[in-house]
Amino acid sequence: MTTSTVQKYLAPTRLEPALAALALPGGATVLAGGTDLAPQTEAGTRRYAAQLLNIRRVEGLAGIRDEGQAIRLGATTTVSEIRQSALLAQVAPALVQAAERFASEQIRNAATVGGNLCNASPASDLSPPLLVLDAEVELCSWRGNAQHTRRLPLAQFFLAPGRTLKEPDELLTAVVFARPGAGFVSRFRKAGPRPALEISTVSLALGARLQDGRLQQVRVALGSVAPTPLRARRAEAALEGRALDEAAIAAAVAAAAEDARPIDDVRASAWYRGHLVRVFMEEVLHDVAEN
Numbered sequence: 001m002t003t004s005t006v007q008k009y010l011a012p013t014r015l016e017p018a019l020a021a022l023a024l025p026g027g028a029t030v031l032a033g034g035t036d037l038a039p040q041t042e043a044g045t046r047r048y049a050a051q052l053l054n055i056r057r058v059e060g061l062a063g064i065r066d067e068g069q070a071i072r073l074g075a076t077t078t079v080s081e082i083r084q085s086a087l088l089a090q091v092a093p094a095l096v097q098a099a100e101r102f103a104s105e106q107i108r109n110a111a112t113v114g115g116n117l118c119n120a121s122p123a124s125d126l127s128p129p130l131l132v133l134d135a136e137v138e139l140c141s142w143r144g145n146a147q148h149t150r151r152l153p154l155a156q157f158f159l160a161p162g163r164t165l166k167e168p169d170e171l172l173t174a175v176v177f178a179r180p181g182a183g184f185v186s187r188f189r190k191a192g193p194r195p196a197l198e199i200s201t202v203s204l205a206l207g208a209r210l211q212d213g214r215l216q217q218v219r220v221a222l223g224s225v226a227p228t229p230l231r232a233r234r235a236e237a238a239l240e241g242r243a244l245d246e247a248a249i250a251a252a253v254a255a256a257a258e259d260a261r262p263i264d265d266v267r268a269s270a271w272y273r274g275h276l277v278r279v280f281m282e283e284v285l286h287d288v289a290e291n
């Protein structure tokens, strides 16, 4: 075992002591559901800081809140809660579809949205549906005896596998997105090596407003085809303002394949990943056109 020893375990119920622990020299390792952290520390690919900070009891970090114009997912909202949310089924069906295809019931009950984003895996399943919602992450820190809060578009948050724009003293406290307006459609697709407990080989989400048969404010996002989850900007441009006919669908399929930057790895070849991007793009667009 190459993991370092945890010297202090903290499980505060208020945000301030949690942020204060992160602000100390040496900081703290944040523990939410532990479904990424535990395997990583056990495998020796990640070391604990001297302080382990369990954030699951911190008031105000849990749950899904309807704020009228915006929807707020607290950082410790679990994948199961997303899956069971009637509000999200109505306003963000692709996010619920991603939660449905996520791991197993046991993992879904522990895994949190904050952990999924902060782990910054290119295969993070909640990222593509949140990217097509133009979601923002809320980051809090304790600096100079005061709490600081900033928001960043999720599209800018990821830097590389395991790396984000979050500073070590910052806690991701929430993910927030504007309530989608009338006519919003969204879809999610994911492929993995087996039917259950699968890490995505490729995932794709689409979000757009469908008005008079044309797509507006089109967002397409891809997972597992680049070092980070990403917006497929060429595919979005190919669809913006277009009627969903065969020509537009073919243009979007070709553009999405150009947006993807897949690699060969143990789970799939780059060729197969590119193929899945084409298939999923075509599938979701036909699905929207026919329904």
Ligand SMILES: Cc1cc2nc3c(=O)[nH]c(=O)nc-3n(C[C@H](O)[C@H](O)[C@H](O)COP(=O)(O)OP(=O)(O)OC[C@H]3O[C@@H](n4cnc5c(N)ncnc54)[C@H](O)[C@@H]3O)c2cc1C
Pocket: 029, 030, 031, 032, 033, 034, 035, 036, 037, 038, 039, 055, 075, 076, 101, 102, 103, 104, 107, 110, 111, 112, 113, 114, 115, 116, 117, 118, 119, 123, 124, 125, 126, 170, 171, 172, 173, 197, 198, 199, 200
């Ligand atoms: C068997 C198995 C199957 C899986 N299947 C899937 C799957 O289908 N799809 C998928 O996307 N993922 C999958 N995962 C990965 C994992 O379950 C998810 O990424 C999960 O959402 C991580 O959340 P967590 O709360 O468990 O994070 P943790 O493991 O607690 O934390 C993950 C990382 O984020 C940091 N962190 C957590 N919360 C915060 C916060 N609020 N602020 C700052 N830093 C924070 C931690 O310090 C750690 O570095 C699977 C994992 C396992 C073991």
